[in-house]
Amino acid sequence: DAGITQSPRHKVTETGTPVTLRCHQTENHRYMYWYRQDPGHGLRLIHYSYGVKDTDKGEVSDGYSVSRSKTEDFLLTLESATSSQTSVYFCAISESGGPTEAFFGQGTRLTVV
Amino acid sequence: AQSVTQPDIHITVSEGASLELRCNYSYGATPYLFWYVQSPGQGLQLLLKYFSGDTLVQGIKGFEAEFKRSQSSFNLRKPSVHWSDAAEYFCAVVSRSSNTGKLIFGQGTTLQVKP
Secondary structure, three states: OOOEEEEOOEEEEOOOOOEEEEEEEOOOOOEEEEEEEEOOOEEEEEEEEEEOOEEEEOOOOOOEEEEEEEOOEEEEEEOOOOHHHOEEEEEEEEOOOOOOOOEEOOOEEEEEO | OOEEEOOOOEEEEEOOOOEEEOOEEEOOOOOEEEEEEEOOOOOEEEEEEEOOOOOEEEOHHHOEEEEEHHHOEEEEEEOOOOHHHOEEEEEEEEOOOOOOOOOEEOOOEEEEEEO
């Protein structure tokens, strides 16, 4: 199994509070991604990174920010959580942006009350 | 707009029966194609992928998929389903031109296996 660790695995937070989710990899892969999974929508890309300090927006980036200060860590921050951000969040990594597979973490279930 | 469609949200098959899960994509050029499986409470695991070459690809757990350019399809098949195959299945694509590895997912198909 690819070395991807997401933390926390579960979190309940209140509306309006900041939340940070962490993805840590031991594979030294260049690309890292944050997806959210919602029923009926599959997985949708929030943000991705193609190197240290290099990030870009995905399909559903509003309300989220990311940072990557080290190759192995990719942080997803909800500056002020809303109920619409209740979801399961997955981190993924890949060696390149070309024809290669992505490996997924176990997911973080976030509930905003 | 680029999109991936899995027409079946839920499928129920009997154990031992054959399975086909459908996937259609809408892209300007043939993208890289993937099938992932997700067991309850777990992350996604790659079943198989198609980049080029032979249009019938073999994957793990006895699954195969066939790429049909004329139909913009990449359907997943298994000749005999086992109870442990009950899971959610996602078709996904990556644009060949983007060079970012961004996956676009279908909505997913939930497979239930009857004993």
